Amino acid sequence: xxxxxxxxxxxxxxxxxxxxxxxxxxxxxxxxxxxxxxxxxxxxxxxxxxxxxxxxxxxxxxxxxxxxxxxxxxxxxxxxxxxxxxxxxxxxxxxxxxxxxxxxxxxxxxxxxxxxxxxxxxxxxxxxx
Numbered sequence: 001x002x003x004x005x006x007x008x009x010x011x012x013x014x015x016x017x018x019x020x021x022x023x024x025x026x027x028x029x030x031x032x033x034x035x036x037x038x039x040x041x042x043x044x045x046x047x048x049x050x051x052x053x054x055x056x057x058x059x060x061x062x063x064x065x066x067x068x069x070x071x072x073x074x075x076x077x078x079x080x081x082x083x084x085x086x087x088x089x090x091x092x093x094x095x096x097x098x099x100x101x102x103x104x105x106x107x108x109x110x111x112x113x114x115x116x117x118x119x120x121x122x123x124x125x126x127x128x129x
Contacts, residue, residue: 003091005041016122018070019129023056024063026096028118032111033097034104036075036121040064040094047090064094070128071096075121081105 007013008027015027018038029037042060046052052060068080077098083105084094103109113121 003045003089005039005089005091005093006045009041009043016118018122018125019063019067021063023059026063026067028122029095030118032113033095033107033109034075034077034099035111035113035117036071036077036098036125037111038067038071038096038125040067040096042092046092048086049084049092052092060092060094064096066129067125068096070125071098073128074124 002010004013008015009025018026018028020026023044024040024042026038026040029039040060040063042052042056044056046056049057064082068082072080075098077100079099081097081099081104082094083097084092086092097104099105
């Protein structure tokens, strides 16, 4: 059965898309640690990051770096943190989180945004790609 991320990539579930290339897809996390929290996922459904073939791994990290740089320009923050945990969804995903403090990286404090705020954040980040 396809993961929720595969369904997002295929357009079966809506998302606030940030970027896409032949191999990867980036979209806003709908339960963000901070405004601008973005997920980068490979289009190929693989459960664990270390199970990606080397080429796919490098492409995902290069794609994530580019998206992270755009987030850093669009969202006021001290830095953009990168985390690959992978327990929530069995599909590799890189969390890019605008950080003000370590509290933004703990996955315990969440932000609430309206649909309009999500759309505005997505446009802000896309404008820096």
